[in-house]
Amino acid sequence: MDILSNNKTVIERINQYLLNSIDPNMPPSLLKPIRYFLENPSKKIRPLLTLYSCGAFGRNLDDAIPAAAAVELFHDFTLVHDDIMDKDDLRRGKPTIHVKWDSGTAIMVGDALIGLSFQELTKSPPEKLGPVVKIFSEALVKVCEGQAMDKAFETTENVTIAEYMEMISKKTAWLFKASCEIGAVIGGGNDEEIAILSDFGKTLGLAFQIQDDLLDFVADESKLGKKVGSDFKMDKKTYITLKYREMLETTSQSENYSEHEVEDLKSLEEFSKRITELGVVKMVENYVDNLFQKSTDILDNLKVAYKSDLYSIAKSLERRQF
Amino acid sequence: MDILSNNKTVIERINQYLLNSIDPNMPPSLLKPIRYFLENPSKKIRPLLTLYSCGAFGRNLDDAIPAAAAVELFHDFTLVHDDIMDKDDLRRGKPTIHVKWDSGTAIMVGDALIGLSFQELTKSPPEKLGPVVKIFSEALVKVCEGQAMDKAFETTENVTIAEYMEMISKKTAWLFKASCEIGAVIGGGNDEEIAILSDFGKTLGLAFQIQDDLLDFVADESKLGKKVGSDFKMDKKTYITLKYREMLETTSQSENYSEHEVEDLKSLEEFSKRITELGVVKMVENYVDNLFQKSTDILDNLKVAYKSDLYSIAKSLERRQF
Numbered sequence: 001m002d003i004l005s006n007n008k009t010v011i012e013r014i015n016q017y018l019l020n021s022i023d024p025n026m027p028p029s030l031l032k033p034i035r036y037f038l039e040n041p042s043k044k045i046r047p048l049l050t051l052y053s054c055g056a057f058g059r060n061l062d063d064a065i066p067a068a069a070a071v072e073l074f075h076d077f078t079l080v081h082d083d084i085m086d087k088d089d090l091r092r093g094k095p096t097i098h099v100k101w102d103s104g105t106a107i108m109v110g111d112a113l114i115g116l117s118f119q120e121l122t123k124s125p126p127e128k129l130g131p132v133v134k135i136f137s138e139a140l141v142k143v144c145e146g147q148a149m150d151k152a153f154e155t156t157e158n159v160t161i162a163e164y165m166e167m168i169s170k171k172t173a174w175l176f177k178a179s180c181e182i183g184a185v186i187g188g189g190n191d192e193e194i195a196i197l198s199d200f201g202k203t204l205g206l207a208f209q210i211q212d213d214l215l216d217f218v219a220d221e222s223k224l225g226k227k228v229g230s231d232f233k234m235d236k237k238t239y240i241t242l243k244y245r246e247m248l249e250t251t252s253q254s255e256n257y258s259e260h261e262v263e264d265l266k267s268l269e270e271f272s273k274r275i276t277e278l279g280v281v282k283m284v285e286n287y288v289d290n291l292f293q294k295s296t297d298i299l300d301n302l303k304v305a306y307k308s309d310l311y312s313i314a315k316s317l318e319r320r321q322f
Numbered sequence: 323m324d325i326l327s328n329n330k331t332v333i334e335r336i337n338q339y340l341l342n343s344i345d346p347n348m349p350p351s352l353l354k355p356i357r358y359f360l361e362n363p364s365k366k367i368r369p370l371l372t373l374y375s376c377g378a379f380g381r382n383l384d385d386a387i388p389a390a391a392a393v394e395l396f397h398d399f400t401l402v403h404d405d406i407m408d409k410d411d412l413r414r415g416k417p418t419i420h421v422k423w424d425s426g427t428a429i430m431v432g433d434a435l436i437g438l439s440f441q442e443l444t445k446s447p448p449e450k451l452g453p454v455v456k457i458f459s460e461a462l463v464k465v466c467e468g469q470a471m472d473k474a475f476e477t478t479e480n481v482t483i484a485e486y487m488e489m490i491s492k493k494t495a496w497l498f499k500a501s502c503e504i505g506a507v508i509g510g511g512n513d514e515e516i517a518i519l520s521d522f523g524k525t526l527g528l529a530f531q532i533q534d535d536l537l538d539f540v541a542d543e544s545k546l547g548k549k550v551g552s553d554f555k556m557d558k559k560t561y562i563t564l565k566y567r568e569m570l571e572t573t574s575q576s577e578n579y580s581e582h583e584v585e586d587l588k589s590l591e592e593f594s595k596r597i598t599e600l601g602v603v604k605m606v607e608n609y610v611d612n613l614f615q616k617s618t619d620i621l622d623n624l625k626v627a628y629k630s631d632l633y634s635i636a637k638s639l640e641r642r643q644f
Contacts, residue, residue, distance in 0.1 A: 030470035081433060085426040104407040107429060108470050111403060114436050115462030122456045129452050134444045140437030148352035148430050 003043045003316045007309070010061070014047045018069050021120060033097050033109045034116075037076060040092045045208075046071040046179040048313055053183025053197050056304035064186045066123035067132060071179040073117035074136070078143055078175075081110040085151065114140070128186050135185070139178035146171025153237040161242050165206070168239075172212075173205025193302065200298045204314055207291035211320070213238035214284055217272050239287075244280050292318040325365045325638045329631070332383070336369045340391050343442060355419050355431045356438075359398060362414045367530075368393040368501040370635055375505025375519050378626035386508045388445035389454060393501040395439035396458070400465055400497075402432040407473065436462070450508050457507070461500035468493025475559040483564050487528070490561075494534075495527030515624065519632075522620045526636055529613035533642070535560035536606055539594050561609075566602050614640040 004011060018038055024031065047068035054064035082088075083096040084106050090096065098106035117136075124132050149167040153159045180201030184194040217240060275281050295314050299307055326333060340360055346353065369390035376386035404410075405418040406428050412418065420428035439458075446454050471489040475481045502523030506516040539562060597603050617636050621629055 027467050027470045027474060029474040030467060077433075081429055085429060103425070104473055105470075107403055107407060107432075108466055108473065110429075110433070111399075111436070112463060112466035112470075114433070115459055115466055118440065118455065118459035119463060122452070122459055126452055129455065130444070130448050133440065133451065133455050137437055137440035137444055141434060141441060144430055144434035144437055145349050145352060148349045148427075148434075151426055151430065152349060152351040 002320070003045065003048070003313060004041075006312055006316060007044075007048055010048060010051060011044045013065070014044050014051075014068055014072065015041075017065050018072060021069055021116070029105065030108060030112055033101055033105055034112065036094075036100070037080065037097060037109070040094055042072075042092060044072060045313065045317070046075050046175060049176065049179040049201060049204075049310070050183035050186075052306040052309045052313070053180045053189075053201075054187035055306040056184065056197070056302070056310070057187035057189045057193070058305060059187040063125055064183050066120045067182050067186055068179075070117045070121040070136065071175065071182065073113050073120060074140070074143075075175060077110045077113035077117065078147070080106050080113065082147065084110075085147075124182075124186055131185050132182050135178050135181050139174050142170045142174040146174065150236070156237075159237045159242060161239075161246065164237060164239060164242055168206060168209040169202065172209040173202045176205030176208065177201040189304075193304070196298060196301050200295055200310065200314075203291055203295040203298060204317070207288055207295060207314075208317055210239045210284065210291065211288045211317070213240050214281070214288065215321075216240075217268070217275070218281065240275060240280060240284055243284055244275055244278070247278060247280060289318070324642070325367065325370070325635060326363075328634055328638060329366075329370055332370065332373060333366045335387070336366050336373075336390055336394065337363075339387050340394060343391055343438065351427065352430060352434055355423055355427055356434065358416075358422070359402065359419060359431070362416055364394075364414060366394060367635065367639070368397050368497060371498065371501040371523060371526075371632070372505035372508075374628040374631045374635075375502045375511075375523075376509035377628040378506065378519070378624070378632070379509035379511045379515070380627060381509040385447055386505050388442045389504050389508055392439040392443040392458065393497065393504065395435050395442060396462070396465075397497060399432045399435035399439065400469070402428050402435065404469065406432075407469075446504075446508055453507050454504050457500050457503050461496050464492045464496040468496065472558070478559075481559045481564060483561075483568065486559060486561060486564055490528060490531040491524065494531040495524045498527030498530065499523040511626075515626070518620060518624050522617055522632065522636075525613055525617040525620060526639070529610055529617060529636075530639055532561045532606065532613065533610045533639070535562050536603070536610065537643075538562075539590070539597070540603065562597060562602060562606055565606060566597055566600070569600060569602060611640070 019035075022031065022034060022038065026034070050068040050071050051061045051064050054067075055061045079091060080097055083091055084098045084103050088096055089099050094100075096106070097109055118133075121133060121136055122129065146167050146169070149163070150171055153164070153167065177198050178201070180197040181194055184197045189197065216238065292314055296311055299311055299314075341357075344353065344356060344360065348356070372390040372393050373383045373386050376389075377383045401413060402419055405413055406420045406425050410418055411421050416422075418428070419431055440455075443455060443458055444451065468489050468491070471485070472493055475486070475489065499520050500523070502519040503516055506519045511519065538560065614636055618633055621633055621636075
């Protein structure tokens with residue numbers, strides 16, 4: 001019931017298309033790290049959203065394959081550049097590009113992935129190109145804005161939950177949203193239908209990110225494919241740490257715990273234990289469940305094909321352990 | 323007779339448009355460095371090429387203003403990321419973004435500039451959007467390929483002049499070419515006319531880059547706005563160093579100078595003196611002159627408006643000292 005087995009044929013089609021899309025005549029110093037990254041399996045959540053959002057309106061999934069490749073390449077770019085900034089050593093279980101090569105190479109690879117993503121996008125049906133490129137370009141700006149907020153939070157004392165939600169709605173949810181919108185536009189959905197799928201993508205993206213924050217503390221490292229606790233290490237503000245502070249400030253706990261509690265709990269293990277005891281983990285788990293539920297409720301308003309596939313993506317993500 | 327005074331009104335129009343194009347509600351950690359960069363005056367060569375290539379076919383320059391902004395933002399992105407990789411401290415006379423802020427900020431700013439550039443591009447006349455986005459996306463990939471080659475050359479012993487020319491045709495000349503092509507497409511030129519302007523842009527870009535290599539050795543630092551000799555410092559392969567080696571290898575000089583001559587001449591001053599004495603500087607100057615001449619000869623094949631403005635850009639660049 002996981003995404004990979006549920007969508008095996010489609011994911012293989014995306015992987016095949018992606019690898020074939022890379023020009024083998026690229027300079028080896030660019031080609032090698034790009035292939036290294038693309039050959040590493042991933043869940044292909046965003047391209048699946050694009051394809052099924054296209055198929056939803058009766059159009060052949062193949063018409064959205066270049067756009068699906070585009071959203072995956074876009075996502076890959078964000079990972080490569082984020083890993084440099086976050087100083088992460090592992091990605092999908094393998095050394096990150098800036099570790100295996102160097103930061104300069106990782107910068108270039110990310111840039112090239114943006115270029116390749118737009119190149120793929122331009123292979124979309126010509127009559128849809130205008131709106132599709134607009135959605136995609138806006139997403140790129142918003143994702144950078146989200147990343148900028150995330151980075152600024154590292155040195156900001158009083159980040160609110162609202163600010164955090166704005167950050168992840170840009171950094172993570174926007175590309176989920178854009179992936180659905182682009183598929184729906186190519187598929188030929190009307191404005192209302194596009195808006196519903198857009199809302200579905202956004203809500204799913206928010207659920208996914210907060211779940212990700214949670215997994216950073218509680219996941220099995222070997223399955224996650226990266227170090228557990230890397231958010232903690234970087235003093236990242238996450239939904240968990242903010243909820244924890246909020247709890248300290250608004251309950252009687254505030255008498256017992258200082259405002260700088262998170263900094264005090266230096267060990268990841270100690271912090272994980274504390275947030276479990278205090279019920280923060282449970283509270284965040286419930287919130288994530290509600291968001292996943294909300295995303296599938298949104299789909300109820302649609303009468304389209306591939307609805308069960310979109311529904312099943314949300315359900316599979318809800319159950320993921322890594 | 324320089325570009326700034328020749329094109330004062332148009333450059334002011336571009337500057338105004340560019341500054342207004344930046345959403346003031348962006349997160350301050352992104353907005354501040356972007357404004358810092360954009361407020362610094364530049365020659366606006368590429369947007370001028372786009373505007374005049376559009377005007378060439380009788381279309382209002384204003385129709386190409388978003389595309390002109392796009393090519394400038396694209397260029398700015400390359401500068402911001404290149405400066406990180408090249409460890410350059412100064413750009414246009416001011417501290418580079420990765421120095422004034424940090425590398426993470428500079429990576430994000432570059433990424434955001436790509437997003438903003440595509441956003442501007444999508445404001446081009448809708449009927450031209452398809453070809454224009456294709457040219458622009460391809461340029462982004464090619465520029466990254468050029469950058470990758472340039473970086474790889476730093477650790478490659480025997481780079482040929484042909485390889486070097488391929489590198490700069492991607493890293494520098496491609497955006498000159500694309501700037502002209504995009505303008506010509508928006509302007510409504512036919513295929514032959516677009517090809518001529520494309521060829522003009524490419525040749526001008528090659529001339530510009532080799533002249534740039536030359537200026538890195540001989541320019542007045544205060545005018546150049548960055549450190550003289552930064553290519554030398556980074557062991558960059560440039561047209562100058564390659565010509566120098568070629569000369570050592572193919573003339574009787576090879577008896578007197580080792581293959582590792584460039585490494586041996588540790589001081590920039592010593593090297594500058596040597597390449598002047600050997601006639602390398604003169605030889606490269608002549609080659610640059612020929613390329614500029616070739617670019618204006620290409621224009622002779624066109625009977626269009628704004629030809630004198632395009633011609634004058636080439637002539638102004640030919641005479642630049644920084």
